[in-house]
Amino acid sequence: MIMLSRAEEIILLAVFKLGGNAYGVTVREQVYKDIGRNWSFGVIYKTLKKMKAKGYVKKISSDPIAERGGRSRYYYEITPKGVSVLEEIRTIQSSIWDGIQKLSLKEKVE
């Protein structure tokens, strides 16, 4: 079983949702939309780098962009391996939450 850290899971999902338009700025925005919190760029790059090493995303440099002084923008794209990990996580997620409708202490005691 492959385990992702929570941060990895969130960012991998963001990359997945963004389709072909995932780079630093958009990933951070997507994370904000998803969990309502602004993460530091440091954490985002760090997590992306780690997942790149694990082979869940790949890094693609775009054509040169004038606004960046002729440098590329670095896009991230989810790999098939990344997708299968997400699927696995979803299965696990639903199986561990299975049978729980409402969370409250009383119900648990019964």
Added chain:
Amino acid sequence: MAMNKERPPLIPCILLKLLLRGEAYYEFSDDLDEIYQHRISCDPKWQVKAWYWFRVLESIPGIILDKIFWRVVMLKNYFKIAIRNFLRHKGYSFINMAGFAIGMACCLLILVYVRHELSYDKYHKEVERIYRIVQDIRSQTSSRNFAYVSPMVAPTLKAEYPQVETAARAIPASSRLVKQEMAVFYEDRFMYADQELFNIFTIPFIKGNRQEALTRPRTLVISQKMAHKYFGHENPLGKTLTINEREYEITGVVANSPENTHLKYDLIASMETIADWSEMSNWYSTMFLTYLKVKPNINIEEFSRKASRLADKYVEERLSDRGVTYNYILQPLSSIHLHSHTSYEFEPPGNPIYVYIFSFVGLFILLIASLNFMNLSTARSVNRAKEVGMRKLVGAQRRQLIGQFLGESLIMAVLSLGLAIVIAKFTIPLINYLIGTTLSLNALLNSMVLVSLIAGSILMGLAAGIYPAFVLSAFKPVATIKGMLSVGSRSFSMRTVLVIVQFTISVFLIIGTLIMYKQFHFMKNQYLGFEKEQKLILPLRGGISIQDNYEEVKDLFSKHPSISGATASSGVPGRPTASYSISLVGEEDQKIQDMFHMYFDHDFIPRYGIEMLAGRNFQKEMSTDTAGAFLINEAALKAFGWKNPEDSLGKRLRSGHGGRVNPVIGVTKNFHYRGLQTEVEPLIMEILPRTFRCITLSLNTFNLKETMAYVESQWKFLFPGYPYESFFLDADFDRQYRADEQVGRIFGLFTSLGLFIACLGLLGLASFTAESRTKEIGIRKVLGASVGEIVLMLSKQFTRWVLLSNLIAWPIAYYFMNSWLKNFAYRTNVGIMIFVLSGFLVLVVALITVSFQSIRAASSDPTDSLRYE
């Protein structure tokens, strides 16, 4: 918008640039910039700038964690490769590590020894304020230092010098017979001391009141060891011990005397016990060790200047007209062990030269071991070359490679340190056995020392690893992958230099050892001017006196057919003798000298085979010879300025020992009553039965066991209640060389280790050379070379190196060993043989080492070697 870009704040940009490199930096800063440019057009400038600041600052922890994460990943890889390398080349790795570890173990042991020597008396509290006062007695012709001074010095210091906080006297006495019910033993570490001694030295009390332990006569403070020996588990306080037939009340038990003090104690009796001695108010007596503690923050130079003439007003009148002055010198307590050169030191002092020598030897061995490491690492580089090439191809920077190899040698160094500690732990009992010390590794259990050890080994790892690291990381990737690397093809490479340095040191150490041993051999076999063989000495301790019956005692022992004779004396050659002033009657006012005195009966000269130069020996028939005549030796003759031995006969001398005036009746040839380190000094001899403390029996070794039993039974009959003891003169005399011999033994041990390490290195190098020339050897064999020729070819190079090392080492060794020999008044000649011999020895050892490998390489099947690679 693209044209007039707003510059983001400078400082965060610099921060980013410092933290990130290349792609990562641009990704981060460009992404940030994108939002920045977007927001700057709609929001207030300061707000956007602040936003930029925050984004950078909040990212720093993430960036740093990221860096650490990838470092660790890389480290894991380095580690894995290092371990694989280690295991694949077990032989090399073992040689490398063993050499390093043995070198470090030597250093550790030397460190323990040197620390022990340097730690003497430093454990006392406020030791920087504690001094011993010694006396320099100077006349026109002589100057002699005494560790012992008059008993009046301590009270005078206390009364007249406000700088002195307190002062105390101590007299370490000769061995005592201690009795407690059935337990009877001789104890050597007995002394009388003032109560104040406990306020100067740090001597922790286990039992008893430290404030008044020694205030009354016949009170005694004993060490824990003694308490256990005589009282077992009982509380000794208030009980009594009988010492030389006098009873002492035990008023305190103190911790055992540490090894690193010059004043070792087991039994301390109160000075009050001997308060009624006539000596106690004698300014001319030199019997008392005197210690003082000065008040804090005084001007010590001024004080020592004033104190140097402290006795003048009491003694000046009597001394000045004889041209004698008393100078007092303050010695810092902690410097006594190594730097005090007074006569009759209580414990033979350490020799600072040996501390230096050993520090150097330690450094040398460490140097050999490091050079070894450097050599082997670079020699092995061929094995690593492909790895380096691969790493470079996938993008390793030179910086990283240097880091990797440095890291490897660091790990090696730290591991070696661990191994070294284990080796040292197991060898320290051996060292203690060899040199008779009680060193312990516990001395290193000190956070400061441990930290510096680790730091030291890291430093060593760095020093040894830096050269290989740079060599290895400089390889051209393409060349390494193609296998075009040629290492060591240059005829005179760095590696050659390293080997030559190693062997120079080895040769130097071997020459040193051989010369030391030659000197010891010389000292032991030199004719001493008397016969030291087959003499059994019975010391009379614990207050036995044979003043009145020494002739009967001698006769009783001589009855046995195997004992050809006996003689009684105050001491025997090799044991300390006392010195007193002496002057020619009529010249007392002009010239007083200080000479050693020895007392013995008329049988001593013939029994010891001492030759007479002029005059006659003491004669039994002449009753006036007893306490009424002097013999002098040749040296004394010279000191008095007499040209012919006959000139001295009949001259009357006044001795400082009891002020007796006697005529000189004979002159003996010089004989070595002290070790060969010192010149034979003037000696005055007399028959004085009350000083007799030794009986010498001349034995023949036929049926020795039975003779010894006879001697013991006679002893029990003559001196009931006194434990029987005896020793042979020749062994006892050689004890004087023990300190030097110990040094020689350690030196020899470390020399062989140094040579061993150097050979390990050579072995590694030789096998490497053989390996890298496998093809060449194969081709030569195919073309008809014999095994012998190939071995010769492989050994030639090493032979040249070793010969060169010899040439370098010889003059250095000659210089240093000559100055070492100057420590001895009687010394052997250095001689060319030792040099040739050491050179030959090293050459043989080196060739044997090399031939292991070269024979294997030379006798291998050429087809195998040609198929190689």
